[in-house]
Amino acid sequence: MQHEQPQAKETLILAAARKRFAYYGFSKVTMDEIASDVGLAKPSLYYYFPTKENLFRAVIGHEQRAFTRDIELMLKKDAPAGEKLREYVDMRIRLFRELVNLSALGVQSWAEVSSIFGDLFATLEEQEQKILHAVLLAGKTSGDLEIVNPAQTARLIIHLLHGLRLRTFHTRRSPHPEESVYADLKKDSDHLIELLLNGMKRQQH
Amino acid sequence: MQHEQPQAKETLILAAARKRFAYYGFSKVTMDEIASDVGLAKPSLYYYFPTKENLFRAVIGHEQRAFTRDIELMLKKDAPAGEKLREYVDMRIRLFRELVNLSALGVQSWAEVSSIFGDLFATLEEQEQKILHAVLLAGKTSGDLEIVNPAQTARLIIHLLHGLRLRTFHTRRSPHPEESVYADLKKDSDHLIELLLNGMKRQQH
DNA sequence: GACTATTTTACCTTGTTGGTCGAAAATACG
DNA sequence: CGTATTTTCGACCAACAAGGTAAAATAGTC
Numbered sequence: 001m002q003h004e005q006p007q008a009k010e011t012l013i014l015a016a017a018r019k020r021f022a023y024y025g026f027s028k029v030t031m032d033e034i035a036s037d038v039g040l041a042k043p044s045l046y047y048y049f050p051t052k053e054n055l056f057r058a059v060i061g062h063e064q065r066a067f068t069r070d071i072e073l074m075l076k077k078d079a080p081a082g083e084k085l086r087e088y089v090d091m092r093i094r095l096f097r098e099l100v101n102l103s104a105l106g107v108q109s110w111a112e113v114s115s116i117f118g119d120l121f122a123t124l125e126e127q128e129q130k131i132l133h134a135v136l137l138a139g140k141t142s143g144d145l146e147i148v149n150p151a152q153t154a155r156l157i158i159h160l161l162h163g164l165r166l167r168t169f170h171t172r173r174s175p176h177p178e179e180s181v182y183a184d185l186k187k188d189s190d191h192l193i194e195l196l197l198n199g200m201k202r203q204q205h
Numbered sequence: 206m207q208h209e210q211p212q213a214k215e216t217l218i219l220a221a222a223r224k225r226f227a228y229y230g231f232s233k234v235t236m237d238e239i240a241s242d243v244g245l246a247k248p249s250l251y252y253y254f255p256t257k258e259n260l261f262r263a264v265i266g267h268e269q270r271a272f273t274r275d276i277e278l279m280l281k282k283d284a285p286a287g288e289k290l291r292e293y294v295d296m297r298i299r300l301f302r303e304l305v306n307l308s309a310l311g312v313q314s315w316a317e318v319s320s321i322f323g324d325l326f327a328t329l330e331e332q333e334q335k336i337l338h339a340v341l342l343a344g345k346t347s348g349d350l351e352i353v354n355p356a357q358t359a360r361l362i363i364h365l366l367h368g369l370r371l372r373t374f375h376t377r378r379s380p381h382p383e384e385s386v387y388a389d390l391k392k393d394s395d396h397l398i399e400l401l402l403n404g405m406k407r408q409q410h
Numbered sequence: 411g412a413c414t415a416t417t418t419t420a421c422c423t424t425g426t427t428g429g430t431c432g433a434a435a436a437t438a439c440g
Numbered sequence: 441c442g443t444a445t446t447t448t449c450g451a452c453c454a455a456c457a458a459g460g461t462a463a464a465a466t467a468g469t470c
Contacts, residue, residue, distance in 0.1 A: 009447090028233050030427060041449045043430080052428065214416090235458060246418050248461080257459065 010048050012038045018059045022098070026056055060099065060120055067095045071131055081139025082197045088131065089161065089189050096165050097182055128158050145200040157196065164188050215253050217243045223264045227303070231261055265304065265325055272300045273332055280336065286344025287402045293336065294366065294394050301370050302387055333363050350405045362401065369393050 016037040020029040031052055035042045049055040074087050132154035139145035147153050168181050221242035225234040236257055240247040254260040279292050337359035344350035352358050373386050 024229065024233065028229065031429085032427075040447095042428090043450085044448055046429065047447065050429095236460085237458075245416095247459085248419085249417055251460065252416065255460095 009038075013045060013048055013055070014059055014062060017055050018062070021056060021059055031055075057120065063095065063098060064120060064124055067091065068127055075131065075134065081135050081142070081144050082201070084135050085132075085157075085193055085197065086190070088135065089193055090186070092128075092161065093165075093182065093186055093189060100168075125158065129154055132157055139200075145197075147200055153200075157193075160192055161189055164192070214243075218250060218253055218260070219264055219267060222260050223267070226261060226264055236260075262325060268300065268303055269325065269329055272296065276332075276336055280339065286340050286347070286349050287406070289340050290337075290362075290398055290402065291395070293340065294398055295391070297333075297366065298370075298387065298391055298394060305373075330363065334359055337362055344405075350402075352405055358405075362398075365397055366394055369397070 013034065017029070017034050020034060020037070031045050032042050034055075035045050045055070049058065071088065071091060074091065075084060077084070079087075129151075133151050136145065136147055136150035136154055140147045140150055164185060168185055218239065222234070222239050225239060225242070236250050237247050239260075240250050250260065254263060276293065276296060279296065280289060282289070284292075334356075338356050341350065341352055341355035341359055345352045345355055369390060373390055
């Protein structure tokens with residue numbers, strides 16, 4: 001016999017977990033804290049989520065799905081491909097920033113935590129490939145962009161943007177990247193997109 | 206033989222510790238992390254500070270001394286006692302907020318952490334008593350305020366403001382008080398001061 | 411080379427924390 | 441009211457993290 005709204009409790013736990021992970025990062029948050037936040041004893045959490053890692057991944061998955069939904073909404077707009085590309089970059093940096101916050105680290109390296117993300121990243125990259133491919137294809141079809149191979153170009157853009165994001169790990173000095181780190185990332189990313197768009201724009205006669 | 210600038214290393218450690226304590230709170234910060242931040246191995250910290258608690262208290266003491274210096278600067282201004290009282294309240298709330306951040310808590314209660322503050326609070330309260338007494342006495346002397354017993358009034362004000370600050374612990378729901386908690390505290394504190402000033406203001410004829 | 415200051419490696423002890431289990435409590439239904 | 445199911449919790453365990461120590465190594469100066 002089902003209690004009313006069992007998923008409601010799961011949602012509460014996810015929200016509480018997300019809040020703490022976002023501030024303290026994965027390793028510094030304890031299951032005890034999350035349990036207290038939702039008014040339960042620690043063992044109760046294991047009724048809904050088998051492990052701490054599982055709970056963390058559920059939080060990440062939730063963020064990713066929200067990101068994907070937002071991207072899809074953005075793509076539905078009637079806008080030139082270039083504008084969609086720029087918008088996509090902004091949204092991707094926001095997701096990246098959020099994931100960095102969610103896994104903010106003590107002595108634990110990013111490598112340790114990225115193993116928890118595991119296949120979540122692979123899934124995200126697949127989605128990104130589809131998104132960018134669709135954007136570039138639409139641009140080619142509409143005549144906005146000159147692209148020989150949209151799929152290959154999409155993959156290159158993804159790799160370049162990823163490389164720019166990776167660079168932020170090598171320049172940071174404190175547990176949380178300073179605002180300037182994200183500002184620099186955005187500047188570089190926007191610059192890259194503008195250069196690529198200039199190269200892809202069909203000549204105006 | 207002295208290495209160059211030994212206090213320099215202490216200052217670096219204090220700065221690194223303060224930064225981490227301010228974000229993560231006393232219990233979640235590890236000595237390992239602080240050591241890494243200043244490029245040392247953990248045992249090196251114990252060369253400069255005997256315990257983690259000692260380091261924390263040194264950080265708190267530093268904040269307090271800065272607060273006291275700022276207060277003394279403010280008091281040197283040529284301004285009416287009422288205005289100085291209002292300014293004092295603002296500065297005291299800022300210090301309180303900073304100390305709350307510096308000791309932000311996981312499951313650890315404020316009571317546990319306040320034992321670390323120990324005599325630091327007693328020292329601070331002594332200073333506050335002197336400060337407020339001086340302000341009220343100056344007001345009485347200048348004719349701005351009607352006060353029978355400035356020392357007793359100073360003590361009452363300190364206790365009332367302290368009570369308002371204590372209330373914030375019973376209403377908070379997350380590891381870090383929301384902005385609104387401090388906004389409410391400021392509103393109540395300002396209101397208190399205005400009421401007291403109205404009662405103390407010498408009648409204008 | 412002697413002396414002092416600073417740092418590090420290796421280590422110890424204790425408490426924390428992820429996680430489990432069995433039982434109790436709460437809820438729903440006939 | 442009895443039974444079934446869901447949810448919760450106190451007590452507990454094992455592994456590891458973290459505060460702290462000691463001895464040795466390193467660096468600087470005379």
